[in-house]
Amino acid sequence: MSDESPLIQSLRGAVEAAPEDVPLRLHLAQLLLDAGRAGEAIVEAAAALQRDPNNVQARAMMTRAVGPPPPGPAAAPSPSSGQAPHAPEPGFDWHRAEDEVAGIVEPRFVTGPPDESGAAGTPEVPLAAGGDDDPGATSPWDVESAGGLRLADVGGMREVKERLEAAFLAPLRNPELRKLYGKSLRGGLLLYGPPGCGKTFLARAVAGELGAGFLNVALSDVLDMWVGASERNLSSIFKTARRNAPCVVFLDELDALGGKRSRIQHGGMRNTVNQLLTELDGVGSDNEGVFVLAATNHPWDVDSALRRPGRLDRTLLVLPPDDEARRAVLHYHLRERPVAGVDLERLARRTEGFSGADLAHLCETASEYALMDSVRSGEPRMIGMADLTRAAKELRPSTDAWFATARNVALYANEGGTYDDLLAYLKKRKLL
Template structure:
C-alpha cells in the first residue's frame, strides 16, 4: 500500500478527532480518490453516508470511487481488439434491504415515559432529570470487583437503614469514579441510580459555566435544588476535573467561585439539606481535582474503573452485535483477542467489522453476514485507547500516592507489568 502524503495523514488525524464532520471526511475521500486509493475512499465515504445519507457530494464520490460515471448506468466498453473487461456489478440496495429485512428487528419503538409512567415525559424544571431507570448493576457485564466495592462502600448502608443506625454509619459523602476514558463510568453511575430506585441528574461543565459573573454559581445551586426536590436523586458530576479543578491553578476568579459553590452544595447549607441526594462524580484525571472536594463528607470515597475484564468484554461485544447480521461468531475467542481494549474501543471494533462486511457486499453485489474474519481483522487494527492514560497515571501512582489514594491503580499496574 503506498504511503499517504503528509496532507492525507493530517486529514486522517483531523477526521479521527472529529469523526462526525462529514465535509472533512469527504475532503479526505476526494484526496484518496485522486491518489488512486479508491478502496480507502469508499471506506471514508461509507462512514460519511452513515452520518448524512442524503448528502449529494457523498453519493457522487461513492459513484466515482466505485467506477460508475455520473449520468451513465454502465461504462462504455473499450474499443480494442481485446475482450472488454466485465462490468462491475451494481449493488441493488433495495433488494439488499428486502433480503436482510427479517434479520434486524425494528428498534427505537418505545414511547417516552412521563413522570407517572405514562405518555409524555414530565417536566422536572430547568434541568433534565431522568426518572428511575431499569439499569441495574446486574446489567454491567463482568467487573465483579467494582460491583463488590460499590456494594460494600456505598449501596449496602443505604439498603439497610437499621444496621446503618446501629453502627452510626453516616450517609454524608459521595463517590468518585476514576480511570481511563471509555470504560463505563457513566453507565455504572446510572446502574447505581437504578439500584437505589432514584432519579438521575447528569451534570457537565456546559450545564454550569456561564460567561456572566455569578451565573455559574447560581446554576450549580439550582442543580442541587432540583435534585433535592426530586429526591431520591443521584447527581452525577461528569468530568469533575473541569467542574472542580484545583483552585490554585485557575487564573479566573469565576472558576474558583464555582468550585467554592460546589463545596457549599456538597456540605448542605442546612443540616439534612441533602437528605436523599447521592453524589457521584467521574474523572479521567483525579490528580487535577481540587483536594477540598475529596475531604471527608464530600467525595471521600474513590473507585477505580478499569478496562473491561474478559466477561465484561464478552457482554459489551454481545450488546453491540445484538442487532447486526452475524454468523459463526465465537464471543469467547473474540473477548480473549481484545484484552486491554476499553468499552469504547469495543464499540468501534464492531462498527469497523460491520463496515468491512457492508463494503464487501457493495463491491460484490451479494449481501453477506458479519463473521469472525471481519471482527478479528478489525481487532488487529485497533490499538487500546487507554495506553496514553496509563502512561500518565503511572507517574502519578509512583510519585504522588499520598495516603494510599492510588493503591488500587498500583496493584493493577503491577499485575499488568506496567510498573
Template sequence: MTGPDHAAPLLASLRAAVAAAPDDATLRLHLAELLIDAGQQQEAVTHVAAVLGREPGHAHAAALMGRALGAPREPDPSPGPAAEPPRPAVANGFDWAAAEAEVSDVVGPRFAPDDAAGPEPVPVGPPTGGGRFAVERPDLRLADVGGMDAVKKRLEAAFLAPMRNEKLRALYGKSLRGGLLLYGPPGCGKTFFARALAGELGAGFLAVGIHDVLDQWTGNSERNMHDVFLAARAAAPCVLFFDELDGIAQKRSAVVGGALRQVITQMLAELDGVSADNEGVFMLAASNMPWDVDPALRRPGRFDRTVLVIPPDDDARRAILEYHLRDRPVENVKLKPLVARTDGFSGADLAHLCEAATEHALLDSVATGTARMITQDDLLAAAAEVRPSTGPWFTTARQVALYANADGSYDDLAAYMKRRKLL
C-alpha cells in the same frame, strides 16, 4: 399495479439518482423497495446494507432487509375485533430470529452455539420533572452489568451497603454524608455504573456535565450550580452525578481567572449543605483525571471515597460485543477468540471495533456487488486494526501511582497496575 416492463425505466432513473447522491438514505430505500417488488432482491440487499452500514438502527432499512432476505411484508392491521394483533417489534422493528429461520439453509446462525447469551440491555426510563434539569428514573441494576465483579463488590462495600442498612448505620453511627468518586480510563463505563447505582437505590438520577454549569456571564455559573442542587433536593431520593469532575472543579491553584474559582466555592458550599439540607441526595462523580480535582473536594464529607473502574474483563467484553452486534447481520461468530484478542480494550474501543468490522463487510459488499453478512474474519481483522485507547491514560496514571501516592489515595490503582505488569 406497475408491471416489470413499466418499472424498468423508473428503476434505471432511480439507480442514476442514487449514483449521483449515494448518501441519500431515503432515495436508496425507495429504490430497494421497488427492486424487491420487481423480484430483484440481491440488488436490493446491497442498497439496504449501504444504509444500515451508516445507520445500524434504521427501522425501515431493517424491515426492508428482512423482506429482501425472504421475510414477508407485515400486513396492515384492519379495524375490528377480528384483526390479528400486530407482531411485536424486536431489534428496531426487524425480527432477526424469523429472518434466520427463513434463510437457515443459506446462511449460518448469527452466533456459534458454544457462545453463552449475554444480558439484554435494560432501558432507562424517560426523564421526569420539569425545569431545566430533568431527573431520570433508571431501571438498570448492577446485576445487568456483565462481569466487573471486583468493581461491583467495591461499590457495594463503599456505597450501597451503608445506604441500604438503616439499622446498622444507626448502630455504628454511620453518617450518610460524603460522596463517591468513580475514576479510571475513559470509555470504561463510569456513567453506566452511576446509573446502575441509582437503580439499586431506587432513586432518581440527575447527570450534570461541564456544559450544564459553566456560563460566559458573570454569576450565572454559580447560579447554575445552585439550581442543580435545588433540582436534586426536590427529586429526593436522588443520585446527583457530576461527570468529568476535573473539568468542573479542577485544582484552584491551576485555575487562571476568578470565574471557575467561584464555581468551585459554590459547589463546596452546596455539598456541605450550608444553605439547605442534602438529605436524600447521594453524591456521585466521575473523572478520568482525579489527581486534577481540587483537593478540597476530596476531604471527608465530600467526595471522600473512590472506586477504580477498570477496563472490562472477559465476561464484560463478551456482553459488550453481543450488545453492539445485536442489530447487525452477523453470521456464525465465535466470541471467545474475539474476547481473548481484546484484552485491555475499553467499552468504547469495543463499540468502535464492531463499527470497523461492519464497515469492512459493507465496503466488500459494495466492491463485489453482492451483499454478505459480517463474519468472524471481519471482526478479527478489526480487532487487529483497533488499538486500545487506554494506553495513554495508564502512562499518566503510572507517574501518579509511583510519585503522587504518598497518602495512599491510589493504592487500588497501583495494585491493579502491578497485577497487569504496568508498574
C-alpha cells in the same frame, strides 16, 4: 458591482464557494466596512453570527457596522438655508438594518415594562428558575428515571460492584443496621479511570438500585459567561436534588468543574469550585438522601478539598472491562448485526485493555469490512470472525495513552495510597 475592488470580488466568490467559513466571511465584512459599505458588512457579519453565535470578532464587527458613522468635519450652516446645524444627511437605512439582524443579534439593553408614569423600567436581570428569588418557578434541571437499570445489567466489574454496594446500596437496604451504626444516607464517590469505560452507565445503575432519581450534570449545565451565574446554577442543581431526594447527582468531567484552585487564574472559576464545596457540605441545607457521584479521567487535577472526608471522600477506579464484561459488550454490539461463526470468548481474550467504546468501534469496523466486500461482490455476506480479528489487529486500545500518564502519577504522586488499586492493575498488566 462594477465599482467593486477585485479583492472584494474574489472574496465574494470564495464565500459563495465556502459559506460555512466564518473567518473568510468576516474578512469580507471588514473590507466592506473599510470601503464605507456598512449595510453589506452587516449582512456578512450577521451570517457569520448565525453560524457561530459566540464569535467575538463577529460581534465586534456587528457593533462597529451598526454603530453611528464616525463624525466628519462639520460644515458651517448657511443662515439662509433654514437647515438645523446637525441634521443627518441621507445615507444608511438604520430601520432596514434592524430588520435584517432581528433574531440574530440580541438587543444590547433590555428594559422592563413602563411604570405608571410611562417611564421605562430598570433593566431586568433573568433569574435562574428554582432559586431562592423565584420559589414558584419550575426547575430547569430534569431529574430522570434510571429506567429499571440495575448493577446486574453491567457485565463483569465484580470489584467495582462490591465497592458500590458497600458505599451506597447496603446502608439503604438495611435501615435498622444503618441506624445502629450511625451510617448517613449522604455521601460522595469519585469514579475515575480511562475514558469510555462506563462511568456514566455505572452511575445510572446505582440510581436504579436505589430507586432514586438521576440528575446528570454536564459541564455546560454549570459554567456560564456571566459573573455569579455558574455558582447560581450549581445551587439550583443541588436544590432540585434535595427536593427530589433520594436522588443521585452525577457530576461529569469533575476535573474541569472542580480543578485545583492553585492552578486557576480566573477568579470566576475559583468561585465555582468554592460553591461546589459549599453544596457538598450541605451548608444551610440537608443533603440527606442526596448521593453525589462524580467522574473524571484526571483525578490528579481535582482540587484536594473536594476529596476530603465528608465530600467526595471515596475513590473508585473504573478500569477497562474485564473478560466477562468484554464478552457482554461485544454481544451487545453484535446482537442486531448479521454474524456467523463468531467466537466471543476468543475475541474477548484478544481485546484485553480495550474500553467499551473501543469494542463498539471494533464491531463497527468489522461491519464496514463485510459491507465493502458485499458492495464489491454484489452479494451480501455475514460478518465473520475473520472480520472481527482483522479489526482487533488494526485497532489499538485508546486506554494506552491514559495509562501512560497515570503510571507516572501512581508511581510518584501516590499520596496516602490513593492510587494503590491503579498500581496493582499496572503490575498485573505488566505496564510498570
